[in-house]
Amino acid sequence: MVMTEILQKDEIITAEIVAGARTLFEKFGLKKTTMEDIAREVGKGKSSLYYYFPSKYEIFEAVVNQEIGELFKTAYKAIEKATTAKDKLKAYTRVRLGKINKMANLSQVIKNDLMDNMEVVLKIKKKHAATQVKMVKQIIAEGVAKGEFKKIGDGDIDLTAFLFTATLTGISNPLCIDGEFPDLSQKVDEIVDVMVEGIK
């Protein structure tokens, strides 16, 4: 069975263009990758690209959508395997935290353009994020000490306070804190425990 029997020829070429563009975007970023670069990568003339895509931005979008599409596909499979809703949430969380790293290459290059300016802002935010976590942590610790809150899991108040703060930061500001929490992907069960209990 030949490829062309399953996929249209233009679908194949489209995929080739997206793959080639993806390689170059990861290496050099969106801005520094020219249409001629992409054309050369896939062994065609520049004009040919416009037969398959209306603009450079569309190619970029296709690359990102493919990348995220894979993320969703993986997540969907993992969710299907899980039986309980809690396990489904865990599966989703695990995929998302895991894949994030694999998407880092692409994201990183895009982000690098921003980081130069962002540096200052993030530095300040980071400094005060620690203070916020401490505040929340103390409140929770008091609550636990008074028996007002019951500990779950291994009762990692640090993690709970971090999640609480991260949520607040995440919902209130496009420039959120850095996710430099140790071994985050190792703590999926714990994270989901904390968050899921809110639904019970």
Added chain:
Amino acid sequence: MVMTEILQKDEIITAEIVAGARTLFEKFGLKKTTMEDIAREVGKGKSSLYYYFPSKYEIFEAVVNQEIGELFKTAYKAIEKATTAKDKLKAYTRVRLGKINKMANLSQVIKNDLMDNMEVVLKIKKKHAATQVKMVKQIIAEGVAKGEFKKIGDGDIDLTAFLFTATLTGISNPLCIDGEFPDLSQKVDEIVDVMVEGIK
């Protein structure tokens, strides 16, 4: 009682400089505000500023720290008034969500420099954030339908799914989703209910 009996003169002038700088930073941003602008604003020569601050960056830091200091002060007062840990968390959340808007002026100008580039990334992130919320929402809805999860509050699954996603986004990426959730500050009790239950 005169001011100088409580505050040192240089403390007053320092405060004046910070206040003047704050005004200009809010109006024109960090970059476009020159040391001479600040000096003119407080009615002094440029060199005088260096008698109170070692550099422009230190002035900026003082402005931001003062701004955040006020946030913490307000939060602290609110927390003191509350009796239960849950109410303390609610107070903290309320202050934080409320003050964020007041800090918007300063943040906005700083962010504007980034937004030009960020636009593209955020646009894409936003698009897929909706998909993620839907996925999580469905999982939760299933869990609730099966009796696996119990609803709390008015059982707003939308909100719960949003928070879950926001938390994941917040902890895993410095470029998090936009906080365009309606009437967020009106839902403090609900938000804290959802998040606090994770500690019980």
Added chain:
DNA sequence: CATTTGACCAATTTCGTATTTCGGTCCAAA
């Protein structure tokens, strides 16, 4: 008919350079 290409265009980017501005220093003056 489906696909490719090279010439071509307008707009943007880059570049080189002259000039200005800005953050920061120093010292005399008050």
Added chain:
DNA sequence: TTTGGACCGAAATACGAAATTGGTCAAATG
């Protein structure tokens, strides 16, 4: 102790010329 004017080196800016780039189009290819 505090201020302001002269001054410095580095960085930002201005700006016109030249090169690039995203995108178009009609002709060519098969």
